[in-house]
Amino acid sequence: MNKKFFYGFILVTTVFLLFQKPIQAEARQNKVVSAESGDTSAELQKLLDYNKDGSYNLTINIPSGTYDLRSELTIYSNTTINADADAKLNRNHQKGALIANDLSKDNGGYTSGENITIKGGIWDSVSISRMNKGTESFRFIHASNITIKDATIRNVPNGSHLITFAGVKNSLIDNCKLYGYVGTMAKEAIQLDIVHSKTLVPSTQAASIKYDDLACDGIQITNCDIRDYPRAIGSHISIKGVFHKNITISNNNLLNLRETAIKLYNYQNVQISNNTISNTSVGVLVYTYLSNQSAHYLPALQDTIKEPLPTNYNIVIKNNKFYHILQLKTGDSYSWGEAIRTIGVASRPLNGVTIKNNTIADIERYGILMQQSPSSSVTNNTIKSTSNSGIYLINGCDYSVISGNKLAQNGNVKNSPAGGIGLSASSNVTVSENTITLPANDGIYLYNNSDTCAITNNTITQAKNNGIALYSESNESSVMNNIIKDYNKFGIYTSKINSAIVNSNEIYGRLGRSQDGIHLLGNNEITSNYALENNHIETTKRYGIFIDGALNCYVGSNTISNTAKNTVYVADNSDGSGTIYDESEDTDDSEDIDDSEYIEDSGYTEDSGYIEDSGTSTYGNNNMTQKISKTYN
Secondary structure (H helix, E strand, O other), X not given: OOHHHHHHHHHHHHHHHHHHHHHHHOXXXXXXXXXXXXXXXXXXXXXHHHHOOOOEEEEEEEOXXXXXXXXXXXXXXXXXXXXXXXEEEEEOOOOOOOEEEOOOOOOOOOOOEEEEEEEOOEEEOHHHOOOOOOOOOEEEEEEEEEEEEOOEEEEEOOOOOOEEEEEEEEEEEEOXXXXXXXXXXXXXXXEEEOEOOOXXXXXXXXXXXXXXXXXXXXXEEEOOEEXXXXXXXXXXXXXXXXXXXXXXXXOOEEEEEEEEEEEEEOEEEEEEEOOEEEEEEEEEEEEOOOOOHHHOEEOOOOOOOOOOOOOOOOEEEEXXXXXXXXXXXXXXXXXXXXXXXXXXXOOEOOOOEEEEOOEEEEEOOOOEEEEOOOOOEEEOOEEEEEOOOOEEEEOOOOOOEEEOOEEXXXXXXXXXXXXXXXXXXXXOOEEEOOEEEOOOOOXXXXXXXXXXXXXXXXXXXXXXXXOEEEEOOOOOEEEEOOEEEOOOOEEEEEEEEOEEEEEOOEEEOOOOOOOEEEEEEEOOOOOOEEEEEOOEEEEEOOOOEEEEOOOOOEEEEEEEEEEOOOOEEEOOOOOXXXXXXXXXXXXXXXXXOOOOOEEEOOOOOOEOOOOOOOOOOOEOOOOOEEEOOOOOO
């Protein structure tokens, strides 16, 4: 090789490499531009277009004034808008959003709009809000590191959102005021969406969008005031095998929302905390299934990599305040009315929900209603003044824990056991260390094969019906170490079950009102396995312990005093049952027995066990009679 050529080649290569390094390391230049008060949308777009290629860290200052916007603004990556608090940006067009990220080079993923901040301003669509046509105010698709803060966004027409994040990652909505909606369609002020189709995620740039079923991930919504909208935050459409993840909703004030404050459909790893929610029909709704899902649960796109169902959705709802939750009136019917509602289905159970340290008051239906939400926990909540039960777990909320809650004045529904805490078709549930005061019916009740539950260390005061009740084949449960005071009917009651352990409870009736301390109506067609031991019972106007239809029931070492009738009474059809040892005092056992009369059950029947998405539940009318010795009033 020629030496001159060789050395020349080395020199050129070295120079190339020297110049290449600073080009790679060169920092993006900062550029600051300012609008003039009253600029048009075309003039504002010229400022935004400085960053069409994303080469600057561009800041656009918008001073106070009124801005007439007649076309959608397009914002590019690495752009910040600083709008004065008194800058009024008024939309006067129906096509497109107020502002949206550029999608002209979209290739899917989270990179079509990056590092964008919109701070301040009053973004108003009032001039088109009654035209029954329009779209979002802010729309971001396939984007990341989006920040919207200190802004007021308001007044959109029917079917629109104030902010839409579709396929957005690691983004923040902070200290914003969002309100104003004209229309009847139930929409979210802040919608988190999946980039599935131009029908679900419309855009003036739809022709450029790569629809890829991308969900949202890492979204924070905090310190916002959202009101006067059908829904505040969430989603109403989901795609099979696709989940929004890592969502934080905290320190918001959500009120005057016609349907739902927070509505989360197929979300995973969520924290909802320190929000105040009032005057809505559902405070927080988390679900994997609704009965009309065919229009809302769609098959994934062909190339979408679908995820398996989570074994733990990890939904945490804590430290929130819920007030004045109302049923939704639609025509002549009513639905919803819960502070917190979770809904799963057998094929998609909503595992792993944590509900703790919430304050719930003035609720037109349930305080907390959970359906098919196994391995969940409901702890240390304060729940007062609910028309139905304070806490109700149904249809497969197995292996859950209800502990440390304080409930008062729960349940006024007639012909139901609605009161403090209820279970239906949910087994292996622990109900412990709860304080329940003035339940309108039962303090704690189990229905519909809620088997193998542990009811321990609860305190129940002034139940208007039973302190604790086990109904309809809710077998093999233990009722232990509870304190029951001033109940109206029975301290502990069972109906049509064949096994239970009732041990070490303290039951204090009220003179002239409380009937039996423990009242067992078993299923006399099945061999029973009851054990009643070490209970302390005081003051009943009938029996200390009454047993009917419970075969082979063991009664021993109970302390019973101040009963108007027998301390322990075992009816004729309770073969094999008997008292082994009981202490008793102040008892009148002299009443004769007449086999010709019957005593009625408590008159309450099991829940239908299934609740549709409308929120409506019913109770049956299955009054039962059991033959015993005498009818007592």
